[in-house]
Structures are given as C-alpha cells and as structure tokens.
Amino acid sequence: LVYSGQESFNQDRLRFFEKDTVKWGDYDKADFYRTLNELNHTREALWNGDFGGSPQLLTTSADESVFAFYKQKGESTVVVILNFSAHAQTVKLDLPEAELTPAMGGFDVTGWEAGQEMAPYSFAVLATAS
Structure with a gap:
C-alpha cells in the first residue's frame, strides 16, 4: 500500500478525512516505488489472494x-x-x-x-x- 506523498518523501502527516495537499516536486523515492509497483504487477508470486x-x-x-x-x-x-x-x-x-x-x-x-x-x-x- 502506497500512501499519497510517499514517493516525494513527504514528512508531513496528512489529514485523512479532509482535503490536504502534498508538497510535490521532490521525488527522491519515485524510482523505488516505481520498481516496487513494477514488480507487484509483473510477478505473479506477488499478486493478491489466491492469484499470488x-x-x-x-x-x-x-x-x-x-x-x-x-x-x-x-x-x-x-x-x-x-x-x-x-x-x-x-x-x-x-x-x-x-x-x-x-x-x-x-x-x-x-x-x-x-x-x-x-x-x-x-x-x-x-x-x-x-
């Protein structure tokens, strides 16, 4: 599960039930999350439930x-x-x-x-x- 702002290394706590903005522009972790997502989508072993x-x-x-x-x-x-x-x-x-x-x-x-x-x-x- 990836939360809003993790890929930009957001350090602020976001409000859950109200509109809150992420400070975009610093993407230090974008490649990390891109690779994780790619592995999750292309490796059957990582799929959810009975599919994985x-x-x-x-x-x-x-x-x-x-x-x-x-x-x-x-x-x-x-x-x-x-x-x-x-x-x-x-x-x-x-x-x-x-x-x-x-x-x-x-x-x-x-x-x-x-x-x-x-x-x-x-x-x-x-x-x-x-």
Missing part, C-alpha cells in the same frame, strides 16, 4: 535481526531479505530453487549460502524474470 503465492519464511544465520521470506506461484518466485538492525549483518541462507536475478537492493544472487554482508537497514529483493 503464500509467504514462506526463510531461516537465516541472523534471524534475530534479519527477516527473510519468499513467495512462489507457478514460474514466479520473489525472495525478500530485510536487515532491520542498526548493525551490519553477515547473512547466510538457502535460496529456493529458481532462476533468480537481482531485482532491488543491489545484492547478487550468488553467495547467500556462504554469507552476504548486509549494511544496517539494507534489503535485497531477488526475483525470477517476468
């Missing part, structure tokens, strides 16, 4: 700080790895069987079994081609 896949938790070597899961539907697979820690984490995990490519976050597909170094509050999204 069910989330499956992945066990990592840093479960106290890192949350990882994947969704799979048909030939579509999306893996999400989130470092919620204020510290760098070396993350080891076994990826699901799929022809994954980097989708967001700048991490490669290889090396997760041996361990990837994730910066504080970083993320990785790996996905099959659309």
